[in-house]
Amino acid sequence: MTVQHTAHLVVLDMAGTTVADDGLVEESFRAAAAHVGEDPASMLDHVRATMGESKIAVFRHLLGGDETRAREANAAFERAYAERVDADRIAPVPGAAETIAALRESGRTVVLSTGFARVTQDAILDALGWRDLADLTLCPADAGGRGRPYPDLVLTALLRTRAADDVRHVAVAGDTAYDMLSGVRAGAGIVAGVLTGAHDKDRLTAHGATHVLASVVELPDLIDGLRS
The missing domain is CATH 3.40.50.1000 (HAD superfamily/HAD-like)
Incomplete structure (x- = not known):
């Protein structure tokens, strides 16, 4: 058969x-890192390497497993991305x-x-x-x-x-x-x-x-x- x-x-x-x-992922990660007092430049290599992963999981890794800060950073990322999403950028x-x-x-x-x-x-x-x-x-x-x-x-x-x-x-x-x-x-x-x-x-x-x-x-x- x-x-x-x-x-x-x-x-x-x-x-x-x-x-x-239009690069909104990296832009929003930068905003989120700054929101929680981290240097965005120190995070970007990992962000680029893990593109496609759940964003909260990325922040958990970057922030040493601190769940509270990871959730805060993830919320800041989502806000930053949502604020930038429009027909001119997407x-x-x-x-x-x-x-x-x-x-x-x-x-x-x-x-x-x-x-x-x-x-x-x-x-x-x-x-x-x-x-x-x-x-x-x-x-x-x-x-x-x-x-x-x-x-x-x-x-x-x-x-x-x-x-x-x-x-x-x-x-x-x-x-x-x-x-x-x-x-x-x-x-x-x-x-x-x-x-x-x-x-x-x-x-x-x-x-x-x-x-x-x-x-x-x-x-x-x-x-x-x-x-x-």
Whole structure:
């Protein structure tokens, strides 16, 4: 019997993968660090290395596990990002909206996931007019609080949508090493890195990317080409 190795569920990252945010992540981290009396420059290397991770987890690491200060910094980050989100600073990665629409029109279920809190994710969706673009949107709180590099967001997408009966029929796409780790740990059949965001081909591949694409626009053709 021939098995169709295709994706019925597609889980897409937002910032850097489907959304271009004009450097707002780093800008907001700088504001948050200053808010809690830390030197932003001392934090940025870790911030860049862990792009894609839940932001509260990043602050816990940077602030030595101090939960109170981590939560304060995370709240400051979310405020700073939300204050800056508007149509002038946020835009779709070229072709991303059309790609999501095409994936859904082909019968696939599409989930947008993020390491941001829900309030920030919603601000981005509103700025883009994307509230109804995907079948489902998820943030770490929707997955029990654990974001990437854990597999929870991908597995939550599968459980919530019931779009596939095998994790190998899930495709994950993102621009960071943590996106790749999350997809690999979830058992996704396709873990595609894209070069429109934080990390380069070598880093994406080293963290488990099965494919590296110039942009998310190439994902439908990749999925269709892997049918056997």
